[in-house]
Structure formats: structure tokens, C-alpha cells
Amino acid sequence: MKVLGINGSLRRDSLNLKLLKAAGDYFSENVEFEILSLGDIPLYNQDLDGDNKPAAVVNLKQKISDADALVFATPEFNHSIPGALQNAIDWASRPAFNSPLTGKATGMLSASMSPIGGARAQAQLHTVMASALAPIFPSIEYLLGSAHTVFDASGAMTDETAATRLERYIKGFEEWLQQGG
Numbered sequence: 194m195k196v197l198g199i200n201g202s203l204r205r206d207s208l209n210l211k212l213l214k215a216a217g218d219y220f221s222e223n224v225e226f227e228i229l230s231l232g233d234i235p236l237y238n239q240d241l242d243g244d245n246k247p248a249a250v251v252n253l254k255q256k257i258s259d260a261d262a263l264v265f266a267t268p269e270f271n272h273s274i275p276g277a278l279q280n281a282i283d284w285a286s287r288p289a290f291n292s293p294l295t296g297k298a299t300g301m302l303s304a305s306m307s308p309i310g311g312a313r314a315q316a317q318l319h320t321v322m323a324s325a326l327a328p329i330f331p332s333i334e335y336l337l338g339s340a341h342t343v344f345d346a347s348g349a350m351t352d353e354t355a356a357t358r359l360e361r362y363i364k365g366f367e368e369w370l371q372q373g374g
């Protein structure tokens with residue numbers, strides 16, 4: 194099974210990237226987990242969304258199509274998801290009703306320096322992915338609050354409670370995928 198991790202942050206030292214990497218460690222050996230960066234995707238323009246799409250967009254759509262499931266990790270920007278993430282989803286969501294996102298099993302995580310861990314961004318992402326007709330893992334949300342305090346210099350998650358909750362989320366997600374997502 195292939196799972197594609199998508200980071201909503203473009204930042205080199207992204208806490209959400211660390212979170213995605215930590216999440217990847219909890220999948221079983223039956224899962225091939227790859228993380229995609231959204232850094233090179235141009236702004237959505239319907240004039241470019243024809244037969245000759247930008248290469249980064251072709252790659253994005255192909256990676257999503259090839260994956261059995263997606264796991265997003267997103268920061269919260271101004272109580273919503275970052276523009277880069279919304280933009281990538283906009284590209285991937287076309288053609289409506291028959292896009293690479295249609296029916297794609299989806300999990301979501303969020304990390305923020307605030308104590309509420311990007312809860313508002315994750316709620317927004319839920320709405321956006323529902324609009325793209327993606328089934329979303331029915332679970333208590335995984336919100337990583339005060340995320341700047343839970344990783345060591347090597348990127349390892351040192352907060353045991355956060356790690357246990359992440360393991361539970363990812364193992365539950367994989368079980369859900371095995372049952373058909």
C-alpha cells in the first residue's frame with residue numbers, strides 16, 4: 194500500500210514535516226510512505242489547467258493518483274490552512290467529481306506552536322477535502338500543540354504522550370485503509 198504524506202508548510206525546519214516523518218515510522222512494513230513537498234507548485238490559474246499543465250502539477254496529480262491514501266500535516270495560518278496547501282488541493286481537485294482526490298482515503302494531522310495545535314486549520318482542511326469528495330478517516334483529530342517543544346535536535350519526537358497518540362492515530366488509519374478506507 195502506498196501512502197503519500199503532504200506537508201502544508203514549505204519551511205525547511207517545518208514542525209509539520211517532523212510530524213509527518215514521525216508518523217511515517219508508525220506505519221507497518223506493508224506501507225510505502227513518501228513525503229511530498231509543495232514548494233514548486235505555481236499558483237492555480239485555470240488558463241494553465243489544460244492539456245499542458247505545469248510539470249510540478251503533473252507530478253502532484255500523478256503522485257496522488259498512484260497513492261492508495263494521503264496523510265496531510267498542516268500548520269495553521271490565520272486560522273486556516275496555508276495558501277500553498279489550498280493551492281495544491283485546488284490543482285489536484287480538477288476535474289471536479291473525477292479528480293485524483295475523488296474517493297482518495299485521507300488522514301490529517303496538524304502541528305502548531307499554539308496550545309490548540311492547528312485545530313481551526315484542520316477543521317478547514319476537513320471542509321476542503323470533503324468538497325474534493327475525499328473520504329476522511331473518522332477519528333478524534335490529531336492536533337500537536339506547542340509543537341516546538343516536542344522534537345529534539347535530530348527531529349525525534351520526545352514527548353511520550355504526543356508519540357503515543359500519533360501511533361494510535363496512524364495504526365487506526367492503517368486499519369481503516371485495510372478495511373477499504
Ligand SMILES: Cc1cc2nc3c(=O)[nH]c(=O)nc-3n(C[C@H](O)[C@H](O)[C@H](O)COP(=O)(O)O)c2cc1C
Binds near residue numbers: 202206208272273305
Ligand atoms: C502567516 C502566519 C500565520 C499564522 N497564523 C497562525 C494561526 O492562526 N494559528 C496558529 O496556531 N499558528 C499560527 N501561525 C504559527 C504557525 O502555526 C507556526 O509557525 C508553525 O510552526 C508553522 O508550521 P511549520 O513549523 O510546519 O512551518 C502562523 C504563522 C504564520 C507564518
